[in-house]
Amino acid sequence: MGKCYGQLSLDERVEIYRLHAGGISQTRIAAALGRSGSTISRELRRNSKCTKSWPGGYKPIRAHGLAMRRRRWDARFKLVRQPDLRQRVGQHLAMGHSPEQIAGRLALEDGHTVISHESIYRYIYHRTGQKDYWHRLLPRAKHKRGRPGRQGGSAASFIKLRRPLSERPVEAEDRNEAGHWEADFMLFAKYGQNLLVLHERQTRYTLVSHPADRKAVLTAKTITQNLVDLPAALLRTISFDNGTEFAEHHRLHETLGVETFFCDPHSPWQKGAVENAIGRLRRGLPRKTNLDAIDHRDIAANADRLNNTPRKCLGFITPFEAFSALKSAVALQT
Numbered sequence: 001m002g003k004c005y006g007q008l009s010l011d012e013r014v015e016i017y018r019l020h021a022g023g024i025s026q027t028r029i030a031a032a033l034g035r036s037g038s039t040i041s042r043e044l045r046r047n048s049k050c051t052k053s054w055p056g057g058y059k060p061i062r063a064h065g066l067a068m069r070r071r072r073w074d075a076r077f078k079l080v081r082q083p084d085l086r087q088r089v090g091q092h093l094a095m096g097h098s099p100e101q102i103a104g105r106l107a108l109e110d111g112h113t114v115i116s117h118e119s120i121y122r123y124i125y126h127r128t129g130q131k132d133y134w135h136r137l138l139p140r141a142k143h144k145r146g147r148p149g150r151q152g153g154s155a156a157s158f159i160k161l162r163r164p165l166s167e168r169p170v171e172a173e174d175r176n177e178a179g180h181w182e183a184d185f186m187l188f189a190k191y192g193q194n195l196l197v198l199h200e201r202q203t204r205y206t207l208v209s210h211p212a213d214r215k216a217v218l219t220a221k222t223i224t225q226n227l228v229d230l231p232a233a234l235l236r237t238i239s240f241d242n243g244t245e246f247a248e249h250h251r252l253h254e255t256l257g258v259e260t261f262f263c264d265p266h267s268p269w270q271k272g273a274v275e276n277a278i279g280r281l282r283r284g285l286p287r288k289t290n291l292d293a294i295d296h297r298d299i300a301a302n303a304d305r306l307n308n309t310p311r312k313c314l315g316f317i318t319p320f321e322a323f324s325a326l327k328s329a330v331a332l333q334t
Contacts (some may be wrong), residue, residue, distance in 0.1 A: 008035075008043060008067065013060035016043060020058065036313045079123045089120055093137035096283040097125070097309055104316045139280045159262065161250045165239060165270050168261045172237055178202045178326050179236035181258075182274035183223060185214055185245060186281060193298065196222055197281070199274040200234070204311055205323035206277045208303040210296065216248040229306055233330045237261060239271045265279045280306050 012033055019029045030037045047063035050056030079086040092102040106114040115279035124134045141326040172180035198207040237259045240246040246308045249260040263270040284302040307320040314322050
């Protein structure tokens with residue numbers, strides 16, 4: 001065998017053709033190219049077969065085209081050919097991990113790239129994968145990629161002391177500074193049922209609570225109860241959409257010492273971090289969930305699952321690990 005394995009290039013296939021046509025043995029061809037004899041033997045055997053449209057014989061350009069087609073095909077069906085890998089991927093999907101998180105975590109565990117996230121997506125969305133309904137295990141459980149439309153009004157003009165997100169410190173945008181939060185409500189099909197979700201932008205750490213209603217005073221109180229024990233370095237800003245449930249945001253200036261900011265009307269994507277977190281929570285808490293039928297431990301378990309999922313943006317450590325390390329670092333500085 002050569003020192004390292006790589007796919008044969010077109011130039012190497014041209015050389016194989018030239019030497020083979022000149023009567024050179026496969027062993028000598030392998031030595032000349034620095035390849036193993038089995039590589040040369042397999043190359044000639046696979047790409048010289050006669051077909052309905054090909055009389056047989058080895059041609060380098062045709063052989064290279066066949067190899068490229070096989071690579072594209074194999075990338076899609078790698079999980080079909082490797083049942084052990086398919087089982088590992090399936091276990092991670094069942095835990096609510098995205099294909100990108102799975103690919104990154106497997107590479108971290110094995111020390112090399114095992115499979116790409118695109119190969120996982122191709123398998124899931126192909127009819128072979130659809131038979132197992134793996135798309136239902138995706139964080140958003142979508143059977144195809146795409147974005148929904150938008151509609152509705154805005155209550156921005158009714159919120160007192162409202163500051164637009166454009167005034168938020170630039171340090172919050174690049175996520176290099178801790179303590180910048182986003183908040184939103186996760187709504188359910190049954191009227192009046194909701195969960196308050198708080199998301200820290202740098203570590204992606206998420207807090208989930210279940211207030212009795214979405215009234216503005218109770219919302220401000222619940223946010224305070226969730227964050228009051230954190231050091232000031234982890235409480236810099238909180239960003240909201242323009243829902244009236246956040247109209248008492250100014251109370252947080254006094255209780256927590258944070259600044260509050262609001263998205264532009266009809267622009268929830270401006271607080272995309274918490275929107276993404278809510279989408280991930282839907283994996284265990286779909287919209288049809290009846291919150292009266294579950295207790296706080298079930299809600300906490302879903303939050304823990306999210307916080308213990310490895311994230312690519314964090315180098316495939318978990319938000320819990322990142323937030324714990326951050327709290328320890330802040331504690332040492334005080």
